[in-house]
Amino acid sequence: MKERLEQLKQEALQKVEQANNVQGLKDVRVEYLGKKGPITEVLKGMGKLSKEERPVIGQLANEVREQVAEAIESKQTRLEDEALEKQLEEESVDVTLPGRPVQVGGPHLLTSIVEEIEDLFIGMGFEIKEGPEVETDYYNFEALNLPKGHPARDMQDSFYITEELLLRTHTSPVQARTMNAKNGSEPVKMICPGKVYRRDTDDATHSHQFTQIEGLLVDKHVRMSDLKGVLNAFAKQMFGEERKIRLRPSFFPFTEPSVEMDISCKVCGGEGCSVCKGTGWIEILGAGMVHPNVLEMAGYDPKEYSGFAFGMGPERIAMLKYGVDDIRNFYTNDIRFLEQYHKA
Ligand code: 2NL
Numbered sequence: 001m002k003e004r005l006e007q008l009k010q011e012a013l014q015k016v017e018q019a020n021n022v023q024g025l026k027d028v029r030v031e032y033l034g035k036k037g038p039i040t041e042v043l044k045g046m047g048k049l050s051k052e053e054r055p056v057i058g059q060l061a062n063e064v065r066e067q068v069a070e071a072i073e074s075k076q077t078r079l080e081d082e083a084l085e086k087q088l089e090e091e092s093v094d095v096t097l098p099g100r101p102v103q104v105g106g107p108h109l110l111t112s113i114v115e116e117i118e119d120l121f122i123g124m125g126f127e128i129k130e131g132p133e134v135e136t137d138y139y140n141f142e143a144l145n146l147p148k149g150h151p152a153r154d155m156q157d158s159f160y161i162t163e164e165l166l167l168r169t170h171t172s173p174v175q176a177r178t179m180n181a182k183n184g185s186e187p188v189k190m191i192c193p194g195k196v197y198r199r200d201t202d203d204a205t206h207s208h209q210f211t212q213i214e215g216l217l218v219d220k221h222v223r224m225s226d227l228k229g230v231l232n233a234f235a236k237q238m239f240g241e242e243r244k245i246r247l248r249p250s251f252f253p254f255t256e257p258s259v260e261m262d263i264s265c266k267v268c269g270g271e272g273c274s275v276c277k278g279t280g281w282i283e284i285l286g287a288g289m290v291h292p293n294v295l296e297m298a299g300y301d302p303k304e305y306s307g308f309a310f311g312m313g314p315e316r317i318a319m320l321k322y323g324v325d326d327i328r329n330f331y332t333n334d335i336r337f338l339e340q341y342h343k344a
Helices: 002-018 022-033 038-048 053-090 109-123 172-180 224-239 292-297 314-322 335-341
Strands: 134-136 165-167 188-197 209-220 245-252 255-264 281-290 305-312
Touching (some): 002 022, 002 038, 002 053, 022 038, 022 053, 109 209, 109 224, 109 314, 109 335, 172 209, 172 292, 172 305, 209 224, 209 314, 224 255, 224 281, 224 305, 224 314, 245 281, 255 305, 281 314, 292 305, 305 314
Antiparallel strands (some): 134 165, 209 305, 255 281, 281 305
16 A cells, blocks of 8 residues: 555656646646545545554545645745746737837928918918809809809819809909908908819929919908008018018909019029029919909998909918928828828
């Protein structure tokens, strides 16, 4: 009996030693210490032993069981420690590695420019108004002193939807609508940024859809010098205090008189260079005093009220300010172009 227990102990300890995972250890436990295991068998057969032998064998069997259990226990701890050690090693983080760059989005260059222009005019007390991109013939043309048959409303130049509906060719109809809503008795001081559409073939300087920002101020006693003061303040804030402006006579059907505004060339300071094509001046926008017909159609008495208006293309402004050479860059969404103009 003693030898049998001794032999079982050696066998079990050897198997514990050989086990190289937790499942293997469990198998050893079941095999030797389980209800049907040999040590339990020995304890069950104790009844057949003599009175003297019984406590000796009983004690020995318990000792063997404890030793095997202990061996299993400590081996299990060791296996678990090793597994944890291995996992920690495999999953360790090298904090000295360079970080992965994060792609940060930002506003589109055109959005930034439009917002910059909006902020400048908000600072001068103008409010921002928006309106529909699908317009009636009346608000897009008629109300702006462009009666039917006027050369500027050539069917070839506009996207017509029906005889009476078209994609607006400028943002002026927003201003005509705003004036109309005042019943001829309140001042208007607004700018309207938005998308406009022309039937053009796209190239470096033309896009069938582009952006316009127009401004309008209507009140009693508005004079051309008010227009000049507002445009001068805008030009200096937008392009730099050192820039000068000049107004040249021009023509628009909705203003009389009409002007075009140039700013002095920053590249050559007025000497003449390739950017200003030798003139020292760069054209920025068109403007003028609101035509009496336009005021009248909007319900204002042109003898009592007067106004000025201006219109500019923010793509052109951005192209001049940032040296962008192709208007299509604003609409093709090439990330390599857009990324260059992300502000923090
Ligand atoms: C340009 C020139 C201009 C206007 C737009 C306007 C609007 C109303 C009445 C009178 Cl409701 N005028 N707008 C006036 C002069 C010029 O735009 O070169 N735009 C890109």
